Amino acid sequence: MFQQVEPTPLDPIIRLIGIFKADNRNNKIDMGVGVFRDSNGNTPIMAAVKEAEQRLHDQQTTKTYVGLSGNESFNSHISQMVFGDDADTSRIRAVQTPGGCGAIRVLSEMLSKVSSDSKVWLSDPTWGNHYPIFQGSGFKTETYPYLNRITKTVVVDELLEGLSKRGPQDIVLFHGCCHNPSGAELQPKHWDEIARLAAKNGFFPFFDLAYQGFGDSLEQDVYSIRAVAKEVESLVVASSCSKNFGLYRDRVGCAMIMGETSESADLACAQLLSTARSSYSMPPDHGAAIVGMILDDQGLRQTWEQELADMRGRILGLRHQMSDKLRARTGHDRWDFIADHRGMFSLLALDDEQVKRLRDEYAIYVVAGGRINIAGLRDEEEMDRFIDAFVNVVE
Ligand SMILES: Cc1ncc(COP(=O)(O)O)c(C=O)c1O
CATH class of the missing domain: 3.40.640.10 (Type I PLP-dependent aspartate aminotransferase-like (Major domain))
Structure with a gap:
């Protein structure tokens, strides 16, 4: 049945997850996969979700x-x-x-x-x-x-x-x-x-x-x-x-x-x-x-909206930090757009060689074409490492 099956190309983002996992360098930074990360590098379960999950567990009487x-x-x-x-x-x-x-x-x-x-x-x-x-x-x-x-x-x-x-x-x-x-x-x-x-x-x-x-x-x-x-x-x-x-x-x-x-x-x-x-x-x-x-539920909803606002605040904060640092470092405003973008991603329009150098030389993973997930940066130390690598490779 399956001997004649043509090999199926993997979705590039799914492939990147595999390559990142197999990388043994302990300073690697994942700016590829599209999940939110907090300042500890975790994708936490929201408190409102935990609470609702507990209530559901206590109240649910059937799985029909x-x-x-x-x-x-x-x-x-x-x-x-x-x-x-x-x-x-x-x-x-x-x-x-x-x-x-x-x-x-x-x-x-x-x-x-x-x-x-x-x-x-x-x-x-x-x-x-x-x-x-x-x-x-x-x-x-x-x-x-x-x-x-x-x-x-x-x-x-x-x-x-x-x-x-x-x-x-x-x-x-x-x-x-x-x-x-x-x-x-x-x-x-x-x-x-x-x-x-x-x-x-x-x-x-x-x-x-x-x-x-x-x-x-x-x-x-x-x-x-x-x-x-x-x-x-x-x-x-x-x-x-x-x-x-x-x-x-x-x-x-x-x-x-x-x-x-x-x-x-x-x-x-x-x-x-x-x-x-x-x-x-x-x-x-x-x-x-x-x-x-x-x-x-009014209470749960309020908690969730606050947690969502905190996530959004982290993303926007990282955006401003990155664009300020790039401006200070390069002396020009070519990267100011990072602060104007919204959501976790910015497409930096990098070529394959630049994406490969970020990965091979600096252990920084971004998606082909240069899509970064800004929430992949844990803290200022990682931000500074990214800025260094980025300026060396791209500027
Ligand atoms: C643009 C866009 N649409 C849809 C989705 C669907 O996400 P999911 O199926 O995980 O809810 C995603 C997830 O990455 C996305 O980025």
């Missing part, structure tokens, strides 16, 4: 199936967090999924059934896994301009020009906030413009929201989605609780559909549930039950 759409309290809290209090909930459906990836996949499968001739447009660059997910659902993918690799800012004019050519046969994937891998963000006025274009030209917005709360705030990070939702008749959102609740391995995500009417939202949702049924059937309960409990 929950249902195709998962935990309904979770679903309604997540869609409220994304669309806000004023949203027309009669047109919104939410389905719990195994992680953000699961949400992107079932939404993509659903769309491939209702609009099989569409093309999916991804930002250049985008998170590597977007390609196999959408192509795996049968879509052709194309890219729209996003990043100026010299200034590391968004090429707003080219992006809008690119989008102005998209129409009803096009699905356009946007990162709701904290663009991965670039870290470069669109401003609210740009989202307003995108919203107008989507409404005028009829392309279909697909939001991937993996970092709500990691950028500026829970509310500001979904300006993008709310602005577009106000203008268009329908869209979808794939949200993940891996990062903002630190529930990576528990696989917690939510697929949301906003339909033209309540009836069309129901039709799309039924299609999505049938896709889920024929693959994983029902989502895992544990993580979503924890999130649902936290968002439902």
